Amino acid sequence: MNKKQARHKRLKDQSGIRVGIQITFLLLVICIGIQFYLFVSSIESGALPEVKRPPGVEAFLPISALVSAKHFLYTGTINNVHPAGLVLFFIICFTALIAKRGFCSWVCPIGLLTEHVNKLHCKIFNRRLSPPSWIDYPMRSVKYLLAGFFIYQIVFRMPVQSIERFIQSPYNRFADIKMFSFFTDMSSTAFMVLLFLAVLSILIHNFWCRYLCPYGALLGVISFASAGRIKRNPARCLDCGKCEKQCPGLIKIRRKRKIHSPECSACLSCVNNCPENDVLGFSFPFLEKSASPAVLAIVFLVLFMTGISTARLYGVWQNDIPKKAYLGYVQQQNHVQLRKTRRIDPEKLEKMKEMIRRMQRQKSKNSNSQLP
Numbered sequence: 001m002n003k004k005q006a007r008h009k010r011l012k013d014q015s016g017i018r019v020g021i022q023i024t025f026l027l028l029v030i031c032i033g034i035q036f037y038l039f040v041s042s043i044e045s046g047a048l049p050e051v052k053r054p055p056g057v058e059a060f061l062p063i064s065a066l067v068s069a070k071h072f073l074y075t076g077t078i079n080n081v082h083p084a085g086l087v088l089f090f091i092i093c094f095t096a097l098i099a100k101r102g103f104c105s106w107v108c109p110i111g112l113l114t115e116h117v118n119k120l121h122c123k124i125f126n127r128r129l130s131p132p133s134w135i136d137y138p139m140r141s142v143k144y145l146l147a148g149f150f151i152y153q154i155v156f157r158m159p160v161q162s163i164e165r166f167i168q169s170p171y172n173r174f175a176d177i178k179m180f181s182f183f184t185d186m187s188s189t190a191f192m193v194l195l196f197l198a199v200l201s202i203l204i205h206n207f208w209c210r211y212l213c214p215y216g217a218l219l220g221v222i223s224f225a226s227a228g229r230i231k232r233n234p235a236r237c238l239d240c241g242k243c244e245k246q247c248p249g250l251i252k253i254r255r256k257r258k259i260h261s262p263e264c265s266a267c268l269s270c271v272n273n274c275p276e277n278d279v280l281g282f283s284f285p286f287l288e289k290s291a292s293p294a295v296l297a298i299v300f301l302v303l304f305m306t307g308i309s310t311a312r313l314y315g316v317w318q319n320d321i322p323k324k325a326y327l328g329y330v331q332q333q334n335h336v337q338l339r340k341t342r343r344i345d346p347e348k349l350e351k352m353k354e355m356i357r358r359m360q361r362q363k364s365k366n367s368n369s370q371l372p
Helices: 003-044 055-060 062-075 082-097 101-105 109-125 133-157 160-167 175-184 188-203 207-212 214-225 242-246 270-271 293-313 322-340 346-369
Strands: 229-232 279-283
Touching: 003 109, 003 293, 003 322, 055 062, 055 082, 055 175, 062 082, 062 133, 062 160, 062 293, 082 214, 082 293, 101 214, 101 293, 109 188, 109 207, 133 207, 133 214, 133 346, 175 322, 188 207, 207 293, 214 322, 242 270, 242 293, 270 279
Parallel strands: none
Antiparallel strands: 229 279
């Protein structure tokens, strides 16, 4: 086995490390989902749940986390409604200062799903289909516009008093229950939108992550200040283009020495597919050699474990909403829904009454006509 073959075997073995980290976080998300399902199901049955509400579910409440972030900047305190959501939001943003948009390709379950959809896309079309640049650039701006809209409305326009009211409002306090209901009692409109996005994700390579995800857009902007990034040695580059063919972010790697693009997710696909040694690598200023996948795996694990452990230590991980409050909220929502189903539109009621009167008049006429 020559050096090139040995290198490819080593890189192939190391590429499994990222998959292992992705699966680890996916299993963690599944466990959180099951625990939260048991928690909500018990409440919906009218009983106080024996299982604890998993704080990790707050990772799926990004708007609440952004509101809490502004509250933290103004007050210096972490609110007790969704504290884990804010902690995870800070951890995720901090990863972008260390390893570009690595959260998207190492941790995010949607990123893992997108990678498998991309494989299906390539199997169907035998190649990667992407819009031309004159369409791609405007479409890519959509996710930045979405992220900018939320940041502008919350960080710059929303006054502190409104922030306080929103945090303590029933809408925010029980946003996790609402999110659960969105998936368990999905409307036909929501289902059609998700189906439409799924179809587009199959037709267009990397559709959600590249064009619509506002979280990825925020991390991409933060990643301009990332300590680590892909570096290229042009002196040893063969200009074969294999790195660009495998890059999910469609970055023009051969034109650069350092990759500053906000589309870089530190997935190391370019590194793993380069046929030459020491051409591409993910580098940190404090390391002489390029970081291996194992190093990046340790970085993400340490960041999440340290952040969560610190939050637990200082008591800002579990919220302080009692189970009885969740039970009362769900019962109240059930009563509201029941009233809505029983309520009849006044206009429809009048039409029904008029229809009954006409039927009675017609019956009376028929009876009179039969008299001798």
